[in-house]
Amino acid sequence: MIRLYLVRHGQTVENLEHILQGHMPGHLTNAGKEQMRQLGKELAGIHFDHLLCSDLQRAIDSAICMNLSLPVTTTPLLRERDWGIFTGCKIETIRRDEAFPESVESTEQLYCRATLFIEFLLKNYDGKSILCxxxxxxxxxxxxxxxxxxYYEIPRFENSGFQILQVEQLPQKRPCCTTSDKDEASAN
Incomplete structure (x- = not known):
């Protein structure tokens, strides 16, 4: 079993400007840095065997701000959705009444990547406590x-928000996806 602490990066300038960051690096605000320092203090008494992190700069900076004295191991598996041609656009400019173009990572692709990440954890970190x-x-x-x-039944993660999961195995039944990709443009 793996004890997984899932953390969202701190607030970015782009979050404040309602920009779809996708694979952009992002720039933590001073408030975002402080959010992560506070979260680091909150989690300081917990033993973590490893800290895994998205390879996007806003996540790396967030992990460093937590100051937990753990080496940061990055992986592209943990990146945010690739918003394709919408990357860098204001959320308000995205038409929600049309299907996303092929350049946008689909919900199916996101499920596949998340499944690959869980398989990676189970293969390499069984019995460990992981901060992600x-x-x-x-x-x-x-x-x-x-x-x-x-995924749409899972509550949104606020900046510096976290959730604790027990990972024992992949579920036999894969979650279904009945909402369209376009509904998630506001979840950046």
Missing amino acids: VSHGLFNRFISSVVSGKP
Whole structure:
């Protein structure tokens, strides 16, 4: 069994400006840095065997701000959704009445990547306590894969928010996806 602490990065300038960051690096605000320092203090008494982190700069900076004296291991598996041609656009400019173009990572692709991440954990970190710094929407997909619930039933992760999961095995039944990709443009 793996004890997994899923953390969302701190507030970014782009969050404040309602920009779809996707694979952009992102820039933590002073408030975002402080959020992560406070979370680090809150989690300081917990033993973590490893700290895994998205390879996007806003997540790396967030992990460093937590100051937990753990080496940060990055992986592209933990990246936020690739918003394709919408990357860098204001959320308000995205038409929600049309399907996303192929350049946008689909919900199916997100489920697959989240499943790959859980398989990676089970293969390499069984019996460990893992701190994982990632992104709001992608954390919901990880939680979905572990719980067997559809991602849209998983509560949103606020900046510096976290959730604790017990990972024993992949569920036999994969979560279904009945909402469209376009509904998630506001979840950046």
